[in-house]
Amino acid sequence: MYRRFGGPEVVTAEGLPRPEPSKGEVLVRVLASTVGASDVAARSGTPWFARLAFGPARPRIRVLGSDFCGRVVALGPGARRFSVGELVFGATNAAMGGHAEYVVVGEGGAVERVPEGIDPVRAAALVDATAMSFLEETAGLRAGQRLLVNGASGAVGSAAVQLAKVTGAVVTGTSSAANVGFVKSLGADVAVPYSDQAAVAGAGPFDVVFDVAGKLGYRRARRLLEEDGLYMTTVPSFAILVQAAWTRIVGRRRAVIAFTGLRPEARVAADLRTTAELARRGVLDAPVEASYPLDRVAEAHRHAEGGKRGHVVLTLG
Incomplete structure (x- = not known):
């Protein structure tokens, strides 16, 4: 739980009554739950848009965590x-509420059986459908299109590379120099360091640029896009809101942002079914860099905040 916005130290383990399921609900004993970018934003209250969702002065939701097994x-x-x-x-x-030992969910909602052979830690990491939403709904990515994933070694980026390859796209992934080999192992056709801008440009032009952590920005990405290309990011800012509105009217290149946390539950449930099937077929995995027990939750937040290869997972079983 956390009672004020701040650094990782504000999150602590506390006792709560065990919830009980109502009509059409199931009670789940949580074994693993991811600590992701949304948890970091909610806990810190930054950037500015996090306060709109989680409370202007103090946290509206006390228990973080969305994806669970x-x-x-x-x-x-x-x-x-x-x-x-x-x-x-x-x-x-x-x-939220996934960072608790028990969680109640509607049986008709975003919950599925774990495919055989997948352990709880990896299953929790598989849940995040942010990449799927952006590639399928926002971009409408098609076979043969050229995609740049800027930030391909993180939780969302690693999923984006794999899903794009399933679609049949030609994928370029950028990361730190230390993670280039990892990005290549995910299936990227081209993997280059962020710093090698000439190599990035040489792999384009791109039909879609997916700026996972918002580090590239539309102004720089625009030079990498086809004339009718699409730039998309997960990170809200004043700049992207203006650019998204402006590019809907002017020119053929577009900038967009999508708020995946506000998607209808039915859409999230459909994506989870697709994720389960892809995992069952062995074409989608979720790399986990580290896992932490509940009493080290602050360390898990610190790790997630500092950048990672794949996912950081909190274990509760």
């Missing part, structure tokens, strides 16, 4: 989709 331990009245003891993974979305 755990075992069903109780069924609410009328709940029949799952059985007690089944291993499931899912997302609580804007309600």
Whole structure:
């Protein structure tokens, strides 16, 4: 839990009553939950847009965490989709609460059975459908298109590379020099350091630039795009809001931002079913750099905040 915005030290482990499932709900004993960019933003209250979602002066939601994996331990009245003891993974979305030992979710929502052979830590990391949403819904990525993933070694970027290759796109991924080999191992056709701008430009022009952490910016990305190319980012800023509005009217190149945390639950559930199938087929994995037990939650936040290769996961089982 956390009671004020601030650094990793504001998040601590505390006791809460065990929740009980209502009609059509299931109670899940959480075994693993990711600590991602949304948790870092919610905990720190930065950048500015985080306060709109999580509270202007103090946190509106006290327990963070959205993506989780755990075992069903109780069924609410009328709940029949799952059985007690089944291993499931899912997302609580804007309600958060995944960084708790127990979470209640609607059985018809964003929750699925974990594919056989996938452990809880990796299953929790697989849940995040941010990359899928951006590539499928926002970009409409098609086979043969050229995609640049700027920030390809992180949680969202690593998924974007893999999903784009499943689609049949030609993928260039950028990362720190130390992570170039890792990005290549994900399936990227070209993997280059951020610093080698000549190599990045030489792999283009691109139909889509996915600026995962918002470090590139539309002004620089514009030079890398085809004449009708699309720039998209996950990070809100005043600049991207203005650019998104302006490029809808002027020119053929477009800049867009999407708020995946506000997507309808039915859409998130559909993406989770797709994720489960891709994982079952062995064409989508979720690299995990580190996992931390609940009593080291502050360390998990510190790690996630400092940059990572893949995911940081909190273990509760």
